[in-house]
Amino acid sequence: MTDDDAFDFVARVDEHKTLDALLTDLRQQASNFGFEHLILTGVPVGGQRLEPLVALNGWPEGWFKRYVAKDYARHDAVCVHAAQSFRSFAWSEVPRRLLDRPACKRIHGEASEFGLLSGYVVTMSSEHHWNTAVSFGSPEDGLVINKRDRARLSLMATYAGARAEEILGLTGQADPLTHREKEVLTHFAVGRTAGAIAELLSISERTVVQHAENFRRKLGVKSTVHAVAIAIKRRLIMP
Amino acid sequence: MxxxxxxxxxxxxLYADEWEQWLRLRHQVYIEEKRWHEPNADGRETDQFDNDAATYILGLLDGRVVTSARLIPCNRPTLVSDVFPHFCERAGVPDRPDWIEWTRTLTVPELRSGGRQSILTQLCAAVMEYCLQEGAAKVGGIQELFFLPKWKHLGWKTTPLGLPQEIEGSGECVVAFIDVNETALGNIRTVLGTGRSPLRHRGERPRLIDGDRVEFTQ
Incomplete structure (x- = not known):
C-alpha cells in the first residue's frame, strides 16, 4: 500500500455507481493492510437496530447474522465507542471500561471464531445517521498498523462513507422536517407535555400528537426522546 | 435567509459596526469556545491573515452578524501555506490565485440548527456563488476529517492535498479543496430550495482575486 493507492481510490470513488462496486474496491484496498472484512454503517444509538443502517456489508455472513439476531450492537464496545468518537481508533484502543464488560468480552470471543481478531474504525459525520463508521477487521491477533497507514485508511474510508450515502440517495435532500414539526419537537426537547405545547401554539393536542408521530416516522425512531436526540445531533433543532 | x-x-x-461585532464573535468562538489562543484583552480576535489579501463574507440577519467566511487567494500567504504546508505532501502547497483559501467560518451558537437549510448552508451557498462569479477554480483549506462528508451532502466534490494528520486539540485534519463550478452552485441551491442570490455589497463590488482588487485608503 502506497499513498498512490489511497489517493487513486479517492479519485475514482465517485465512479462507483453501486454499493457492491464500492465495497469490492474498498475491500481490495483494505486487504493490503491485512484487513479481510469491513462494514460501513450508520452507528446505532439508543436501541436502534443495526441492520437497516448498514450500507456496505463485508462482514463474514454468519457473524453478521448472529450479530443482528442477538442485537450485539448494544453491548459491543467497538460499536458503543464508535457512537462517541470523533476520531478513528483501533479496536484495542477502545476504553477498557467498555471492553472489559462481560457481555462485550463474550461478543469479542465469538467474533474471533469468525476471523475477527483485531480491527480499526473510522468515524465520520452523517446527515442521516447519528454518525457513520467503517470498521475494518483482521484475522491477525494484535495487528499493528502504523501512523501513515492509519491516515491512508481514514482518508479512503471517509470518502467511501460519503459516496455510499450519496449512492443510497441520503444526500442532497431537503430538510426532512417541516417548520412546525421542528417547533413541536423543540418544545418536547425542553420538557413540555403535549398539552402544554398545544396551548402554547394554539393548536389541539391531537395535532401535537400527529406532528410527533410524523417526526418520529421521518427520523426512523420509535420514541420522542430518541427523536429529540437525533434531531439535536443532526442540528435540526437547537433547544 | x-x-x-x-x-x-x-x-x-463600510462595515464598521458589523466588523466590530464579528471580531468579538471570533473571540467568543475561537478563543473562548475552541481555545485556539490565549484571550485578548480587547475581546476581539484577529490574526496575520486579516490583511489586504482578504475578502470577507458576513452573513447578516436583521443587521446582526450570524455567520462568516474569509477568502484569500492562494498566491498570497495563507494559513495553509504559512502554518500547515506539511498537510499538502501529495499535491504541493497551492499557490494559484484562482485557488481560494476559506477560513474563519463560524455561526452564532443559537443558530447552529436548522438542518439542510441552516444558516451554515446559506453561507456555503454564498461562498460558492461569489467564488464562481469571481472566476475561482477551487475553494478550501484545512478542516477536520470527521466533517469532510458534509461537502458531499451539499453535492460538492473535494480533493485532498495530502494525508490527514493529527492536530492537537482538533483531531485528524486534512487540507482539501472544493471544485467551484455551476454544478456545485446548482446542487447547493437544490438543497436550500432557493436560487435567489444572497450576495450584497456596499460601495464598489470587491474583487476576490489579486490584480483586480479595488484598494481603498483610509
Missing part, C-alpha cells in the same frame, strides 16, 4: 455582504479588507470601514 441571510444577506451575505461581501467586502475587501480595505472596505471594512
Amino acid at each position: 441571510i444577506e451575505a455582504h461581501v467586502f475587501s479588507y480595505g472596505q471594512r470601514h
Whole structure:
C-alpha cells in the first residue's frame, strides 16, 4: 500500500455507481493492510437496530447474522465507542471500561471464531445517521498498523462513507422536517407535555400528537426522546 | 435567509459596526469556545491573515452578524501555506490565485440548527456563488476529517492535498479543496430550495482575486 493507492481510490470513488462496486474496491484496498472484512454503517444509538443502517456489508455472513439476531450492537464496545468518537481508533484502543464488560468480552470471543481478531474504525459525520463508521477487521491477533497507514485508511474510508450515502440517495435532500414539526419537537426537547405545547401554539393536542408521530416516522425512531436526540445531533433543532 | 455582504479588507470601514461585532464573535468562538489562543484583552480576535489579501463574507440577519467566511487567494500567504504546508505532501502547497483559501467560518451558537437549510448552508451557498462569479477554480483549506462528508451532502466534490494528520486539540485534519463550478452552485441551491442570490455589497463590488482588487485608503 502506497499513498498512490489511497489517493487513486479517492479519485475514482465517485465512479462507483453501486454499493457492491464500492465495497469490492474498498475491500481490495483494505486487504493490503491485512484487513479481510469491513462494514460501513450508520452507528446505532439508543436501541436502534443495526441492520437497516448498514450500507456496505463485508462482514463474514454468519457473524453478521448472529450479530443482528442477538442485537450485539448494544453491548459491543467497538460499536458503543464508535457512537462517541470523533476520531478513528483501533479496536484495542477502545476504553477498557467498555471492553472489559462481560457481555462485550463474550461478543469479542465469538467474533474471533469468525476471523475477527483485531480491527480499526473510522468515524465520520452523517446527515442521516447519528454518525457513520467503517470498521475494518483482521484475522491477525494484535495487528499493528502504523501512523501513515492509519491516515491512508481514514482518508479512503471517509470518502467511501460519503459516496455510499450519496449512492443510497441520503444526500442532497431537503430538510426532512417541516417548520412546525421542528417547533413541536423543540418544545418536547425542553420538557413540555403535549398539552402544554398545544396551548402554547394554539393548536389541539391531537395535532401535537400527529406532528410527533410524523417526526418520529421521518427520523426512523420509535420514541420522542430518541427523536429529540437525533434531531439535536443532526442540528435540526437547537433547544 | 441571510444577506451575505461581501467586502475587501480595505472596505471594512463600510462595515464598521458589523466588523466590530464579528471580531468579538471570533473571540467568543475561537478563543473562548475552541481555545485556539490565549484571550485578548480587547475581546476581539484577529490574526496575520486579516490583511489586504482578504475578502470577507458576513452573513447578516436583521443587521446582526450570524455567520462568516474569509477568502484569500492562494498566491498570497495563507494559513495553509504559512502554518500547515506539511498537510499538502501529495499535491504541493497551492499557490494559484484562482485557488481560494476559506477560513474563519463560524455561526452564532443559537443558530447552529436548522438542518439542510441552516444558516451554515446559506453561507456555503454564498461562498460558492461569489467564488464562481469571481472566476475561482477551487475553494478550501484545512478542516477536520470527521466533517469532510458534509461537502458531499451539499453535492460538492473535494480533493485532498495530502494525508490527514493529527492536530492537537482538533483531531485528524486534512487540507482539501472544493471544485467551484455551476454544478456545485446548482446542487447547493437544490438543497436550500432557493436560487435567489444572497450576495450584497456596499460601495464598489470587491474583487476576490489579486490584480483586480479595488484598494481603498483610509
